[in-house]
Amino acid sequence: MKFETRAIHDGQEADLKTGAVVIPIYQTSTYQQEAIGKHRGYEYSRTGNPTRTALETALASLEEGKYGLAFASGVAATNTVFSLLKTGDHIIAGDDMYGGTYRILERVFKKWGISMSYADVDYLSSFEKAIQENTKLIWIETPTNPLLKIIDIERISEIARKYNILLAVDNTFASPYFQRPLLLGADIVVHSTTKYIAGHSDIVGGAIILNDQKLYSELKYYQNTAGAVPGPLDSWLALRGLKTLAIRMKAHAENALYLAKYLSKHHKVEHVYYPGLDSDNNYMVARKQMSGFSGMLSFKLKGDRSAVDRFFANLKLFTLAESLGGVESLISYPALMTHASIPREERIKRGITDNFIRVSAGIENKSDLKNDLSSAFKYV
Numbered sequence: 001m002k003f004e005t006r007a008i009h010d011g012q013e014a015d016l017k018t019g020a021v022v023i024p025i026y027q028t029s030t031y032q033q034e035a036i037g038k039h040r041g042y043e044y045s046r047t048g049n050p051t052r053t054a055l056e057t058a059l060a061s062l063e064e065g066k067y068g069l070a071f072a073s074g075v076a077a078t079n080t081v082f083s084l085l086k087t088g089d090h091i092i093a094g095d096d097m098y099g100g101t102y103r104i105l106e107r108v109f110k111k112w113g114i115s116m117s118y119a120d121v122d123y124l125s126s127f128e129k130a131i132q133e134n135t136k137l138i139w140i141e142t143p144t145n146p147l148l149k150i151i152d153i154e155r156i157s158e159i160a161r162k163y164n165i166l167l168a169v170d171n172t173f174a175s176p177y178f179q180r181p182l183l184l185g186a187d188i189v190v191h192s193t194t195k196y197i198a199g200h201s202d203i204v205g206g207a208i209i210l211n212d213q214k215l216y217s218e219l220k221y222y223q224n225t226a227g228a229v230p231g232p233l234d235s236w237l238a239l240r241g242l243k244t245l246a247i248r249m250k251a252h253a254e255n256a257l258y259l260a261k262y263l264s265k266h267h268k269v270e271h272v273y274y275p276g277l278d279s280d281n282n283y284m285v286a287r288k289q290m291s292g293f294s295g296m297l298s299f300k301l302k303g304d305r306s307a308v309d310r311f312f313a314n315l316k317l318f319t320l321a322e323s324l325g326g327v328e329s330l331i332s333y334p335a336l337m338t339h340a341s342i343p344r345e346e347r348i349k350r351g352i353t354d355n356f357i358r359v360s361a362g363i364e365n366k367s368d369l370k371n372d373l374s375s376a377f378k379y380v
């Protein structure tokens, strides 16, 4: 069955007991045992909950993987993947990624004796060059946050396989509608379901999807043992979001392309970052591995920090906020928001300068969005 159908049906059969068409919010912490150890598949809600199971099944189906695991946040899912490593191991991560991922590597895992290198995502060879004897994991985001660079998953998975290294791909920015990394050779897919999957800026959640049974058992064991699981209501909201993922993603991508084209012609804009522009360096790889270019774009304003402040202050539809992937358009300032944990010098070296702005295109009317930007530019 096709994506749109699976999003609505997989893992979401009518409730066995009542026939409820929509999976109930199983708001329970524990489950009756008929005799010691004799239960109906559920013992305790940290270990498993039927609403969460439905979400995990649907997510696995949409990423075309065998197993899904849901978490209380994207960072909890990320943390679980990094927890596969032990002291002395080495991780290679792309040098453009969510600031919180960088933070957990630098502030938590480094302290535990795990080392990391950051490879220049513009050059695949930099990943191979960074490989050490103790490298156990390659971690990439594509599209990257916030520079919207595209990394060739197929080619990087060949490198990972050659050296017997796990490849994890954070697929948050593309969503499974536009990109399915497991089919391109990745071992593990990670999501912040907070974003496109839930899609309405009303929950924080995360997920891991994979095919390998042994690895799944290990990650599931950690999920239960460390306990960063989503509650039944959040699982239910993510599941409800999932049902409309396909139509939302088409609208996000259409609006993002429209805004990217508009911005790229604006005299107050220095540069636009959107992999769907055929002038963008990442366009060809994006076309190869994605079926659409998603809804995130960034740009550099001509001007300094005060110009950025004036621009933001005069927007009416775009909300200045962290996060992305909801139906409403958001605008953010990575330098002091999502990527504030990266030291200034390092951040600027990576391209996140003081005039750098990130946009999450919502699904409002695209002309209204353009007009809002256009009015605010008058104050720059």
Ligand code: P1T
Pocket (backbone or CB within 6 Å): 073, 074, 075, 076, 078, 098, 100, 141, 145, 170, 172, 173, 191, 192, 193, 194, 204, 205, 206, 322, 323, 324, 338
């Ligand atoms: O916020 P949380 O659900 O824990 O997800 C973390 C995360 C993981 N991966 C990517 C690519 C992300 O963008 C994020 C969170 N990002 C933001 C909050 C943001 O505004 O970029």
